[in-house]
Amino acid sequence: MAQAWWQRGVVYQIYPRSFMDSNGDGLGDLRGIASKLDYLKWLGLDALWLSPIFPSPMADFGYDVSNYVDIYPPFGNLDDFDHLLAAVHQRDLKLILDLVPNHTSNHHEWFIESRSSRDNPKRDWYIWRDAQPDGSPPNNWLSYFGGPSWTWDETTGQYYLHSFLAEQPDLNYRNPEVKKAIADSIRFWLKRGVDGFRVDVIDRMIKDEQLRDNPLNPDWVEGRDNPTWKYLRVYSENQPGVHDLIQELRQVFEEFKDRVMIGEIAYSTDPTLITGFYGTDEAPEIHLPFNFALLMLPWQAEAVRSFVDLYEASLPADGWANYVLGNHDQMRIGTRIGLEQARVAAMLILTLRGTPFIYYGEELGLRDVDIPPHLYQDPQGINLGISRDPQRTPMHWDNSPNAGFTTGEPWLPLSPDYPVLNVVSEQADPTSMLMFYHTLLGLRRYTPALHAGSYRSVESPEGTFVYVREHAGKQYLIALNFWNVGRALTLPGRGKVILSTHMDRGDAVAELHLRANEGVVVELIG
Helix, strand or coil: CCCCHHHHCCEEEECHHHCCCCCCCCCCCHHHHHHCHHHHHHHCCCEEEECCCCCCCCCCCCCCCCCCCCCCHHHCCHHHHHHHHHHHHHCCCEEEEEECCCECCCCCHHHHHHCCCCCCCCHHHECEECCCCCCCCCCCCECCCCCECEEEECCCCEEEECCCCCCCCEECCCCHHHHHHHHHHHHHHHHHCCCEEEECCHHHCCCCCCCCCCCECCCCCCCCCCHHHCECCCCCCCCCCHHHHHHHHHHHHHCCCCCEEEECCCCCCCHHHHHCCCECCCCECCCEECCCHHHHCCCCHHHHHHHHHHHHHHCCCCCCCEEECCCCCCCCHHHHHCHHHHHHHHHHHHHCCCEEEEECCHHHCCCCCCCCHHHCCCHHHHHHCCCCHHHCCCCCCCCCHHHHCCCCCCCCCCCCCCCCCCHHHHHCCCCCHHHHHHHHHHHHHHCHHHHHCEEEEECCCCCEEEEEEEECCEEEEEEEECCCCCEEEEEEEEEEEEEECCCCCCCEEEEEEECCCCEEEEEECC
């Protein structure tokens, strides 16, 4: 059976505010993205996923949507979007948008109506409840951004629920009118030609019908742990009924040809939690439930191999794997494990069986930028002191002022290493991180075993992860050294190294000597 484009290809996440500014206002925009499509095509990508671009007051940088069927004006307008979409498709690329259906902005016209009076027709579009007898919130649920998940509304004398900021009231998906409104919003974009959606916090869209208190987290320690995890989120997310809701959303995608639904679910290293969101042949759910395990596991060969093997074994027969190394919410991989191991990590996700997701700038080796608290933009940083701004800083295009990102004042500070780590400089260096990604992406594209083949792991020395990809009789062995010392292993026959993370070898081998922090792809030839 032929692979779908989202199985065969590689997806590149763009944070629009930080990718390319076309008009000098310091914010990236749609025309800026369009101007860099040839770079993305050259790099060897297949699809672009844009973090939210819909109108928003930007309390949470687009994850507080005030209109699901338009464009945030500083990013452009619908004409700019149509231009971008056409340019993407002209290059045989795909475009994925970010849908935020769990909640809207408190500036959305739906919520403005809902809070206008208790008998407004849209009152039940959100989750409203009376105070407890002492005036306190209806239950003990906590917001991900700090404080209670409930805000008092003086106008109507009730609390409304928000899993995140008070400016992000949760929708009530027990109301069929809400489901229809969101489905129509999805259709608006799919009819326009969008190739799919990444759906934000898809597992949190249904809450406990009784709104019961969450139980205390027995492992939580005051003063040590994030206060938002004081209670286990037993009743505030992943509730009975969420799978039925996801099945209904999937049917909207099925009205169109060759579209993909990617779902953000809870961060977990339990593969059965991830694979539980694929659904069944009779009731399909998410094409690609996000697998965030590599963001959470200790960076150790044994831990990674154990997870990958279990994940592969847990996948349903028609389920397709996916792997993520970084995103707009997490520390950059180069900061977390160092740039040498970041090459090993890139070789890992681009040679495993499944769809890889690359976060913009990973191909350059960008790391988190040290941003002082008084310059924080992220509400999580402002409220909790845990900022996500360091991984959202502008892209490095060249060594000109502001790295070629903008002629104005960038919305976040740039990394001081941009004169060296930038697209132009790295394209001129055949062993740079960028040229390694470019070479590896090309190898994956033109080697069926690496994008369509079977997977099996191979016993190997401590500190290494070795596996074989096979397709139509051709076998490729991938050997990854997670250690800072060399390791040796015997191949099952003869082979030729066709790519090293060090970009400096192509030797025929029977005994493979991995250098410190080295990964290799070996074509087995007997």
